[in-house]
Amino acid sequence: MFRFLKLLGKNLAQGPSTDPFPAKEAHTPERFRGRVVVNPEQCVGCRICHHMCAGGAIRIEDNEEKTGYNFTVWHNTCALCGMCRHYCPTKAITLSTDWHNAHTQEDKYDWAAHYSIPYLACAGCGAHIRMLPPQLAARLYAHSPVDMTDLLKLCPSCRQLAAARREEISNDTHEQE
Amino acid sequence: MNLFSDIVVRSPWLYRINAGSCNGCDVELATTACIPRYDVERLGCRYCGSPRHADIVLITGPLTLRVRDKVLRVWQEIPEPKVTVAVGICPISGGVFRGGHSIEGPIDRYIPVDVNVPGCPPRPQSIMEGVLLAKKIWLDRLNGIAPGHKEERHVSLP
Incomplete structure (x- = not known):
């Protein structure tokens, strides 16, 4: 018969379950x-x-x-x-x-x-490019000893050219040895 | 009596129209009203079953071809001044269904919308914000502050 008292006490302790949203910021x-x-x-x-x-x-x-x-x-x-x-x-x-x-x-x-x-201008040819974000470049050049700071300012074709030149220089040094 | 009607703020009744919705927004609308956590009746609003009793109409869904005439007929049965709320991205812009072969929306091609609540679906608090905005517009219209656009609101059934 007095079960409602238990419920009443529980509800008093818990407080209202309604989110007071327009009055307060909602979670x-x-x-x-x-x-x-x-x-x-x-x-x-x-x-x-x-x-x-x-x-x-x-x-x-x-x-x-x-x-x-x-x-x-x-x-x-x-x-x-x-x-x-x-x-x-x-x-x-x-x-x-x-x-x-x-x-x-x-x-x-x-x-x-x-x-x-x-857009940024490519340091090599002046074409309109978006610079590679450093975070993405760090992932791309993670296992490469190349210094990437200058490479970031180049367009993809100029980067290709730069890679070919690097390759050429390292081949020459190998031949001289 | 005038003093009484000045003091008492009238309570808008809400009415839902499903214009071909996926039921996601309808579930959120039901949640807004039926779950004590959100409880839209605190704001003096309640859902009613008949369009003739309604003041604020909440429309969900991108207005499909099949349901278009029925939506327009029900919408016309709601007495002026009424406020139309588009709930979810579908009635506002067509959403992910835009350009579909059976989609007649967005809904403002046929019905003058007053408040938009985007979301897929919008969360209940967002819907409550929209209802509060609609209630403000509705009270302004009742007091003659905001124009009701009654002449612009003529919708001809195809």
Whole structure:
């Protein structure tokens, strides 16, 4: 008969189970997949994220002067699947824990993130390139004694030429020995 | 009586329309209302079963061809002033179904949307934010502050 007292005591001790959200900030898990964030420093413009995006939320286009490219993520068609993050070779794309997404219809097409990412000129031929991020280069040249700081500023064909020259010099020294 | 109606804030009733959704957003909408952890009734909102009782309509799904006319008919039965909330990326932009052969959406091609809540699905707190935004717009419309766009809201059935 007095079982309700036990329940009452338990409920008093536990407190309400309702999340006081609009009054207080809600708890967000650490690994929550929220809005997509791009680190323009690390992006190399390989477009694998654009290729993988199921919702077609990512657009990568050269700017008018061809001095860089514009990276746009439209959050209103992003399914938050995280495939862009999974396939990004330089880990430039991350998913933040920000889920405050409700907005009025006027903001519908502005609910996007725009990044303007500049190209660099190749130190050899002057072609427009994105520099290899040092983290990725460190993985590429992990087992090579070559100093990579100058190689990073070269386009792929100039890097090939530089590798051929290195090869030539080392062959010459071997012959002299 | 006037003082009473000035003090008391009216409570909007919510109505759900599934415009060909995968049910993911509908589950989140049910969660928002039925689970004590989120409990949308704290905000003075409750779900109702008839469109004629509704004030705020929550639409999920990318508006498929098969369900289009039914959605428009039900939407027209909701009395003015009403506020339309698009829940999930499908009604907003078509989402991952955009360009499909049976997709008539995004929903603002047919229905004037007021609030968008993107997500696939949005989490319950996000939906609650959208409902709060919609409630604000609805109260403004009731008080005549925000225009209701009644003449723009005429939707012709195909």
